[in-house]
Amino acid sequence: MRPQSLTPLFAQVTALPGIGPRLGKLVEKLAGPLVVDLLWHLPFAVIDRRNAPDVAGAKAGEVATLTVVVDEHLVPHSPRQPYRVWCSDETGRLCLTYFNGREDYLRKLLPPGETRVVSGKVEIYQGEVQMTHPDHVVPLEQRETVLRVEPVYGLTAGLTQRPVQKAIAAAVERAPELPEWQDAAYLARQRWQSWHSALARAHAPAEESDLSPIHPARARLAFDELLASQLAIALVRHHNRTLAGHATEGDGRLRKAVLASLPFDLTASQKTAVEEIATDMSKAERMIRLLQGDVGSGKTLVALLAMLICAEAGAQAALMAPTELLARQHHATIAPLAAAAGVRLALLTGRDGQKQKKETLQGLSDGTIHLVVGTHALVQEDVEFADLALAVVDEQHRFGVHQRMALSSKGYAVDLLVMTATPIPRTLMLAAYGDLDVSKLTEKPAGRQPIDTRTIPLERIGEVAQGVGRQIATGARVYWVCPLIEESEEIDLANVEERFRLLSERFPGKVGLLHGRLKSAEREATMAAFADGRLSILVATTVIEVGVDVSAATVMVIEHAERFGLAQLHQLRGRVGRGSAKSTCLLLYAQPLGETAKARLAIMRETEDGFRIAEEDLRLRGAGELLGTRQSGLPDMRLADLAAHGELLQAARDDARLVIDRDPDLQSERGKALRALLYMFRRDDAVRTLRAG
Incomplete structure (x- = not known):
């Protein structure tokens, strides 16, 4: 039922020039399996190749596009030495350097006596102008294709810029002109171009500022994505609402009995x-x-x-x-x-x-x-x-x-x-x-004390362990959270098993271990022992993040706190302070701290308001990471940045509601155009709801 006009976009990426089965797998990993997925893979930087000096005028550290004659190839005697190609123009000599260069390939690319246009980063080595592995080498007649501002795309291992740029350019070329799905008055007010023009513009940035999420071309595409998402939600909601429910009303007697039995209001x-x-x-x-x-x-x-x-x-x-x-x-x-x-x-x-x-x-x-x-x-x-x-x-x-x-x-x-x-x-x-x-x-129940939150460098972990010893001597219980289950070679983070061993040596018989790989019977036995006081310290991964309730626990130690997101730190901290005793949360961090980590830890010290923490988390991390979109059922946004496009989201929601009020079956001209939008952003389930409804 997908509109015919969208067929070219729903072909496999291997239909694009230069993308065979091997690169196809990598492109799929990078952006997705279909041509349409590449349209949403926007550039994140630009390289300006319009700087075209003569060789003598080329400056170190700049990207330059030089037109030179190939003079000679110096083939190395040992594979450890670089392969050099000397070139020149009227003003001086240029050395092109290749490591592990293949002679047959380089002689074909740079035939002696011919003119070539080379573009890349200029270095000056022992007074000579040099370029290592130039980005572009083309014949003179293709010079104009190089002298431009080039989009730079995110890559995955095994992919380089050239095939990705070429494939995306071909994908944009394939994109059809489609009937306008946006509200005409809103479009005019925003001064946005058509979908097709905005797409072409977003993939051909002329300067840094074109990469901003609020640039008109990017904002238009973000709004399209948000509108597709909001319309899909609104359609499903409308469908659910029109299914008759049944009214459930009670007489209040059971609720009254429960409220009367509570020791608080x-x-x-x-x-x-x-x-x-x-x-x-x-x-x-x-x-x-x-x-x-x-x-x-x-x-x-x-x-x-x-x-x-x-x-x-x-x-x-x-x-x-x-x-x-x-x-x-x-x-x-x-x-x-x-x-x-x-x-x-x-x-x-x-x-x-x-x-x-x-x-x-x-x-x-x-x-x-x-x-x-x-x-x-x-x-x-x-x-x-x-x-x-x-x-x-x-x-x-x-x-x-x-x-x-x-x-x-x-x-x-x-x-x-x-x-x-x-x-x-x-x-x-x-x-x-x-x-x-x-x-x-928004409030905490009566009798809950604020939690004293402190940040401490990891070097002082010995003092923290001493403090924990003093606390458990008074009968307190302590959570000690680490990021990993076992030693990993790549990341040197405190791991629960090692921490459990060290704390057990110090406080024999008092320490329990809890992580996701234990059988649930073991986990429950450990939790029960901690809850009833047979264990005083629980060393755990983030499995205790949700719903572990031990009111006698008053100390939370989090190692490598800089590695956790704000929402997660907040959830973990919420495991203490559940009784009436004073509670403490110690955030241990490794030096040096990055800016984001510093900001996170500062917010944790300042506030216990989960809603403020969530807003800050969105600002610092962006929406994609916030709830781990894959598992949370959250829409995976490719073009919209919820921190930057909050107003557009509101507008998309209002527009979607109006559409549903006026044309719930999407039968009008605009409604049909909106169906194409829903398909393009893979919100087919919403279109199916229309058919089922």
Whole structure:
């Protein structure tokens, strides 16, 4: 169903001149398998080859394009010596130097007595003008092709600039003129060119400033990508909204019982979130809401209150967590509260015994179990619900889209509440979810103390270990986080196994080890020993980043903190300060620190506000790395830079909403042009939604 006009762009990259099967594999690794992928691979630098002095006027360190006559080849006697080709013009001599040069190839490239145009970086060696491995050597009649500003593209091992430049130029040539999909008034206001002209311009930068993300050609292409993304999200949302949901309203009795059993009041933002969720659930259309809250802001309690609405209405609710550890923790938090309300709660994981599993499955299918907490065991085929009305998904970026869908499909038009402790900056929220409804928990629960965060150079690790010894003598518990599991030859980073060995020698019997390669039974035994105080120090990788809850832990040591992203440091720090005792976070760093690492550590010292930290992380790292787009279900942006194009993202969202309001099936002239845009950016699933809808 893809428009015919796009066919040339969906050919394999090997259809382009100079790209055979061997280079094709490398180009695929660099940009993607299709011609269209190369269009989105924009240059990151320029080389100006218009400087064309005579040999005597060539200056060291400059890129110059020289027109010379080839005089003689000096073939080396040993392969260790360079191959030299002497050339000249009326003003002086030029030596072209090649290491490991092949004589037959170089004599063909530079035939003695002929004129050649050579371009590259000039060096002056012992008073002679020299060029090592010139970038270009062409006959005189091709001089104009060299005298230009040349785009420089990112490469991968085994690729050089020439074939990539040639292939991309051919890809741009293949790009068809397409009907305009942008709103005419907006296009005129921005003074943007057509898509095709903007594409050609972005690949032919004339100077450094043309590489800026706000240059009109690049901004236009970024807006196209953002519009495709926002339109795809809006189409899917529109489709989901038009599927009738069912209203779920409770009478409040179970929620009242739970709130009465709590030794504290809800925070203001918890109350607001509960109200927003209850309002959404009472409507006939499906709820899709994101609950964002910092580590320890009380999301599980909000989720439970939402789940109780279902129980009050005689329906069921499920909470799905990404790991067994996390599922068990949610269950442990919720169980006494569910008991206070007299509601039956079950836990379902992959490690349940046959008898227990059978009882749970029976209770879910006959409706006697109202609430269930579990891992992705909840989405297995043998799990059936009597009436599932609400699915709560925790740390949703750790699940694939199909797992979320699978849980929702266990009932009819199930309401969806997605929870995350990774505060997502507003721009990323828009990019990933369009205008998903969001509830934010901004305060910490009462009684939580601020965490004292300090940065310490790694050379002082001995003092840190002494301090840790003093702390555990008072009964405190300590996390010690390292970046790697075992020694790696390439990167010399502290690794958990080595740190575990050293700390165990110092504090025998007091240290546990936790990392992702241990069997889950071992991990859980170690966690349990740390939680109940048999172990005082837990040496771990970032597996403890999400959802490990030990309120007696008051010290967090992070080695090589400069290697972690801000969001990750913030998550790790959130593992301490969960009780009422004073907590400390020590960030150990290796000298010298780069600018970005310095900025990161400074922000960690200044604030504990996860939302501010997320915005800073976006600014310092860019969106691509922020949530590891591959696994988070976030769109992978090739042209748009969310830190630079925040306003364009907002405009794209507004435009997408207008399109859906006026032409939800994309049948108008502009609608048909927008379909081509969706295909071009591989948002075919949204087009399929149109057909299915």
